[in-house]
Amino acid sequence: METLTVILLLLGASVLSVVVFRRLNLPPILGYLLVGTLIGPKALNLLAGLSGAHYLAEFGVVFLMFSIGLEFSLSKLYAMKRIVFGLGFLQVMATLATVTAAAAATGLSWQAGVAIGGALAMSSTAVLTKLLSERIELDAPHGREVMGVLLFQDIAVVPLLILVPSFSQSPEQMAIAMGIAMLKAIALLAPVFLLGKRLLSKWFFFVAHGKSAELFVLNVLFVTLGLAWLTEAFGLSMALGAFVAGMLISETEFRHQVEADIMPFRDVLLGLFFVTVGMMLDVTLVLANWPWVLGVLAALLLVKFLLVFGLSRLFGALSGAAMRSGLWLCAGGEFGFVLLADVSTNAVAPPPVVQIVLAALVISMLLAPFIVQYSDRLVLRFTASEWLMRSLHLTNLAARTLSVDKHAVICGFGRSGQYLARFMADEGVRYIALDLDPDRVRQAAAAGENVVYGDATRREMLLAAGVGRARVLVVSFIDARAAERVLRLVRELAPGLPVVVRTFDEKDLGRLQRAGAAEVVPETLEASMMLASHALIHAGVPINRVLRQIRQTRAARYRTLRGFFHGESDHDDNVHDSEAPCLRSVSLHDGAYAIGKTLSQLAVNEQEVEVVAVRRRNIRTLEPSGGTRFEIDDVVVLLGVPGALVKAEGRLLKG
Known part of the structure; x- marks a missing residue:
């Protein structure tokens, strides 16, 4: 009964903290860390009798590595090989070398330096990919660099998880252990990679024929934990087996279904893992060494920023993009906690050092969203060439739209934006489209489309696109937050300009209308009406009745389609x-x-x-x-x- 009480307290505290951190737009990981700190042995010590918590939490790392393996695509790696194995590799190695040198200067062993350097080299894949997606910057120059570096960091975790436990041994024993581990890995993984994809594809096809959702989920758990058990039985890390399982499944047609099924297990168990990481944090020791914590935090942010900035410039990036990449990647990440847990378990570094680094990582993750938020202002403040390039770009865009009047501004030139542009062109309505994918912009512009590279959520870009002279503005991408930013700017720059917003369903309808959208078009509603119309016609309903029903539904739903002038x-x-x-x-x-x-x-x-x-x-x-x-x-x-x-x-x- 006491154990059940503790588990209920743990779940309740986790739910409350995650809700609060999400409301504050902060990573929920920090909520789990806070809960772990409060219930840990250095505070309330509520989990003293719950011996299985740490073991259960290890499966959080297993499923995290599995999900990383699912994202590991050979085609993606090949397409981004220059950034991943160039910029990403050098960033991790340069951070390792810098931290190892600093550790040696302060009297720590080189093993401790490499282990801590690996933890500090990591950035948060979960936080940064979410921020890049929300800000529609995945295809921006710095967005591609950030994604490439994050991808290599995720790959680098695998050997580091094998390497760190061996650091507690003598150099001779470590060399022997690493050699044996390498041979075991080759002996185990070679046949798995040669036969695994073919066997797994057939096996998943066989299981899927059972047409049972629970059977499919059980099979995913069986394969993931089975390979994790196999690698552990060979004396390797469970995380390595899970990573390999994810890689093999990523090459099959069942990848997306597996990813959706495994996510609840991953998130819950990973939350429990971060609770156990929070339990490691000794607040008393951290407060006693707060100057060291702030020093490590400042060094982490500054050194990683300078390393990424310098390496990005070395790889040909402009100073503005390089500075943005450095600001995005300078904070710590969740894999840093994973590696620090191994460092603490294997006593690779003294406990006070682990506590200081752990506290610095937590604070850096707290600061990461704010650093990203102010990154543009910092770049414009300190990079003169960014002002010049942006001014030239805006001047060119303004020159193209100066003679255009009563046109349409299309924000986003994906498939929906391109279809919309064709309709506009067929009806003789001139348009200017803004998009953040440089490849798409280059190809479309070469084909004669009136599209330019630009961020529609920026005031100066909308001004240059001529919103003051436009007849309508259309947000063709699905991102409610970005659409709200566009609507806010349009209200300031051209209050009378009608804005039509595309959205996935009706959950964001109210807030987009309150933000000033003249019309909100949900994809699910339109798809449902088209499905219904075809189904009713095939069911024998006269076509005129079907069309009237669709017209009435649209008229009731869309304000601008309600009635017409006779x-x-x-x-x-x-x-x-x-x-x-x-x-x-x-x-x-x-x-x-x-x-x-x-x-x-x-x-x-x-x-x-x-x-x-x-x-x-x-x-x-x-x-x-x-x-x-x-x-x-x-x-x-x-x-x-x-x-x-x-x-x-x-x-x-x-x-």
Whole structure:
């Protein structure tokens, strides 16, 4: 019962801390570390009787290495080989050499220097990839460098996890142990790599034919833990076996399903691992050595920044991109904690040193999101060439759009953006597209598309694209946070410009509309309507009824499709219907009854008519509220059936 109480306290504290850290937009890893510190032997010591916690937590590392193996793609490595095995390799080796030299200068052994250097060389794959994705910078020059270096760091963890435990032995014993480990690895992994992919593909195909989700998950666990057990039985690391299992499965067609199935196990057990890492932290010892902690923290951030910056410049990057790469990669990462746990377990370095390095890593991960957030300002502040290049780029973009008026600005030139551009071109609507993938921009521009490299979430880029003269702006990528930033800038730069935003489903509908989107288009809704229309037609429903149903659904869902302005040609097009809702514009000239009164006072909406928009000084305001007060020369857009519209117009003009 006592053990159950402790586990419940552990789970409750973990849930609470992770919720708080997510609300603060900080990595949840830090929440787990905080929980571990509080319940650890140096604080409340709640897990004193729970001997299996550390062993269970090891499986968190096993599943983490498995998921890294799933991302390990030979084609990806080949495509990024220059960054991965050039910049990434040199960054890890330079950090190891620098920390080893510093350790020797302070009286530590070279083994401790290499082990701690390996821990400090790591950056956070989880945090940085998430930030790159949110900021739409995965395809930016610094984004590619960051991803390449992170990929090599993930690979480098595997030999380091094998190497660190041998450091507790004498140099002669270590050399023998490493030689034996190398032979064992070759003897075990050679047949696994030669036969594993073919056998695993057939085995997974056989299991998948069972059409059972739980059977598939059990099989994933069996393969992962089976290879981890096999490598441990050979005297190697369990993490190595899990990494190999991930690599083999990544080459099969079941990779994405496996990744989705394994994620809950990985995240829960990895959280438990970071709790055990937090238990290692002795707050009293850290506070007693706080100058050393701050010194190690400052050295970590400065040295890694300078190393990455210098190496990036050596590989031909411009100073701005090199500086961004250095700022992104200078903080520590989760694999640093994994290696420090091995350092502590095998007593490779003195406990006070481990505590100081551990505290510095935790603080650096806390600082990482803030460093990334201010990286652009720092680059512009200290890199003169960045100002010049950005000015030239903006000047060229502005020159291309200077003669363009009433055009469309397309943010994102992926598949959706390209389809949209073709529709625009077919209808004779000029457009300018902004995209952050340099390869895509180069190829599309060479084919004659009006697309330029640029970040739509930057004020100066939108100004150069001519948002002040544009007729519409479309956010064609799916990223609610980035779309909100674009909407905020558009509200400042061109308040009357309608913005259409693409989103995956309707969960972000409310906040995007509140941010100022004229329309939000969910992919799931459109896909469902198309599926329904085809299915109903094949089910024998007349096509005119299907089209009417789709039209009514869209009209109810999309504000800008609710009704239309009637004209004489509507009779010829067979679209006139006396009971169908339509739109009507009413101009409030001097003397109109509605001038000076609010929408609530006029009670127009109570007459089966809706005021959908008000145009004032050529600026359209969607969804006017009850407190909207009408002024001279306002244009009121009404939606309703023809008979009700006549009454509402009379109410506005005559009272």
